[in-house]
Amino acid sequence: MDWDRLRIFHAVADAGSLTRAGDSLHLSQSAVSRQIRALEESLNTTLFHRHARGLILTEQGELLFDATRSMAKRLEAASARIRDSEEEVFGELRVTATTGFGTIWLAPRLTRLYHEHPQLNIDLMLEERVLDLPMREADVAIRMKEPSQADLIRKRLMSVRMRLYATPDYLAQFGTPEDVRELEKHRLIYQAPNATQVSAGAALVQYLLSHEIPSRLSVNNYFGTLQGVLNHLGIGVLPNYVTETAPHLVRVLPEVESNEVPVFLAYPEELRQSKRISAFRDFVVDEIQVMRQRLEDMA
Structure with a gap:
């Protein structure tokens, strides 16, 4: 359906006159009349009853006018939002x-x-x-x-940077390692090396796993790793921004960390x-x- 013809139809239906609609659209009466006839032919229906005193919508014309009226309101609302968008975020x-x-x-x-x-x-x-x-x-x-x-x-x-963290409760129960080799006495929680992650984090995990750590929990994302640490399952490899989210976590082995990410x-x-x-x-x-x-x- 031709949008330009719909626009002209809406103006005619709203004005009730070809002449008044033409004036508002800056078109001649004959140009408006041709577009209305073309729209009626494309829809195979009559949209207006022609009377000496003006135009009256047919039942089919009323249906189309309801649709174009809704379109016009939405377009006006969109225009207003665009004008206001200099200040408004939506x-x-x-x-x-x-x-x-x-x-x-x-x-x-x-x-x-x-x-x-x-x-x-x-x-x-x-x-x-x-x-x-x-x-x-x-x-x-x-x-x-x-x-x-x-x-x-x-x-x-x-x-x-990726660092090692644990809860105070976990460390109180199992002790705080003083050296990387002492991690063998603890459970290490980390993002799985084969999971998609930054290379610095994967490199740190590979370094830690080069030591004998018999008890381990691997997770495919840091959120799962954090949940394991918060529930006192072990010492976790986590990004350092978690300390602001979970300030009670204790950093373990402060000399151990990844390269900068x-x-x-x-x-x-x-x-x-x-x-x-x-x-x-x-x-x-x-x-x-x-x-x-x-x-x-x-x-």
Whole structure:
């Protein structure tokens, strides 16, 4: 169905006159009349009864006018939202992050973002697979390495290191190791080496497993690893940002840690002006600043 003809039909039905509709559309009466006839022919129906005093909608015309009236209202609402979007943040935002970072760090903090922007709808996609941002599989990503895809805006957020942690209750029961070799007396909880993860974390796990550790629990993501540690199952290899989420955890063997892992926020170049992206980026940056301050206060 031709959109331009529908627009002209709506104007005629609303005005009840070809002449008045033509004036509002800046078209001649004959041009308006031709478009109405063409629409009626395409639908194989009559939309107006023609009278000397004007036009009256037929039953079929009433049905179509109801539809175009609804369309017009939605278009007006969309126009208003677009005009207001200079200040307002609304709509869907698809965010991708790793399972560990998304569940441990990001998701618990979203309360403030929703409080500031209640009309924002976030689709949080947590997986280790790197989604294709230029192909719009997601709008914005938080990644544990610098994105290599072209046409992305990238911002380094912070650095992470994998370290060893346990609960005070676990250490009170089983003791605190003073040397890596003493891990043989403990259960090690870690992200499985064959699971998708940053190379620095995998390298640390491989180093630890080169020692004799008879009791082990491997999990395919850091959220599961954290749950094992919080439930006193053993000593876990975890990213250091968990200490802000679970401040009671005790760092074990402080000299043992992974290499630095950079954390980047990235989004497609064409979304540079997106208010949703800006709101999310500013929120993440602010939360990282708050986390750093808390960690400094705890030190």
